Amino acid sequence: MKAENEHKKGLWTREEDRILLEYVRVHGRGQWNRIPKVTGLNRCGKSCRLRWLNHLSPNVKHEDFSEEEEELIIRLHKLLGNRWSLIAGRVPGRTDNQVKNHWNTHLCKKLGINRIKKQKKKGASSSKTESSRVRGRYKLTDNLNIEHLQNSTKMAADQDPAEKSNEDQADSMSYLCNESLLFPTDDHLSLYSPGLIEFLYGHPLDIIWPHN
DNA sequence: AAGTTGGGCAACCGCACCGTA
DNA sequence: ATACGGTGCGGTTGCCCAACT
Numbered sequence: 102m103k104a105e106n107e108h109k110k111g112l113w114t115r116e117e118d119r120i121l122l123e124y125v126r127v128h129g130r131g132q133w134n135r136i137p138k139v140t141g142l143n144r145c146g147k148s149c150r151l152r153w154l155n156h157l158s159p160n161v162k163h164e165d166f167s168e169e170e171e172e173l174i175i176r177l178h179k180l181l182g183n184r185w186s187l188i189a190g191r192v193p194g195r196t197d198n199q200v201k202n203h204w205n206t207h208l209c210k211k212l213g214i215n216r217i218k219k220q221k222k223k224g225a226s227s228s229k230t231e232s233s234r235v236r237g238r239y240k241l242t243d244n245l246n247i248e249h250l251q252n253s254t255k256m257a258a259d260q261d262p263a264e265k266s267n268e269d270q271a272d273s274m275s276y277l278c279n280e281s282l283l284f285p286t287d288d289h290l291s292l293y294s295p296g297l298i299e300f301l302y303g304h305p306l307d308i309i310w311p312h313n
Numbered sequence: 314a315a316g317t318t319g320g321g322c323a324a325c326c327g328c329a330c331c332g333t334a
Numbered sequence: 335a336t337a338c339g340g341t342g343c344g345g346t347t348g349c350c351c352a353a354c355t
Contacts, residue, residue, distance in 0.1 A: 110322075110324075110325070111323090111324075111325095111348090111349080112323070112349075112350090113323085113324090129340085131340080132340080133340075133341080134328090134339075134340070146340080146341090147325085147326090147340095148325080150340095150341075150342090151324065151325080152323090152324085155323075155324085156323085168353075172343075183341080183344065183345090184343090184344090185344065186343060186344085193335095194319080194325085197321075197342090197344080198322085199322090201344075201345085202321075202322055203321095203322095205321090205322095206320070206321055206322075207321090208349095233340085306319075
């Protein structure tokens with residue numbers, strides 16, 4: 102029998118939260134698998150990590166999504182698809198789980214997107230391993246080619262804005278992201294054309310554009 | 314009032330990646 | 335080269351609760 106099966110599952114109690122918070126306060130983040138041994142908390146490391154990232158971290162916002170956040174998520178989803186962690190990375194204070202849930206429960210409805218209805222009973226997981234296996238993986242360091250990104254976005258920026266719509270630029274970026282290129286951090290935002298930034302954020306950003 | 318249904322969200326699962334010994 | 339532990343990710347499940355019958 103695997104040890105993981107001995108760990109408690111389900112919703113977290115206040116006391117469990119308190120123990121986990123105390124652990125992180127003393128030891129910092131990481132080494133999640135040590136938590137059961139160190140604290141006696143009957144949760145597996147993965148569960149502890151998830152609880153911290155999604156709920157206990159001081160960086161997590163717990164209030165409802167604002168209109169601005171929803172608009173940003175919709176724009177980012179148009180660009181990136183279901184890359185929830187990438188999307189969440191550009192929505193301050195929101196986790197990938199929050200973004201994913203909000204998209205599936207609210208935004209799909211708002212946008213009139215049909216989702217596959219969730220299967221209520223067991224036996225619905227047959228496609229899970231398949232979807233996990235087939236899913237194209239990406240990671241920040243995978244095929245990272247800043248020069249390629251720079252050239253591509255510069256090409257987009259060099260075009261007459263009147264001739265190239267933001268949606269076209271978004272399509273270009275979608276292609277780049279599908280090619281596993283990095284969706285830029287704040288440090289790399291300046292690689293984007295002003296038009297694309299405005300498309301993503303709904304308003305211009307105060308950025309110095311190196312290729313202007 | 315009791316039972317049923319469906320939405321919302323927290324949490325789990327399985328897989329992939331990364332670093333290191 | 336490879337085995338292994340730790341971590342990250344997206345899809346899915348299951349619980350809770352309000353609305354409905």
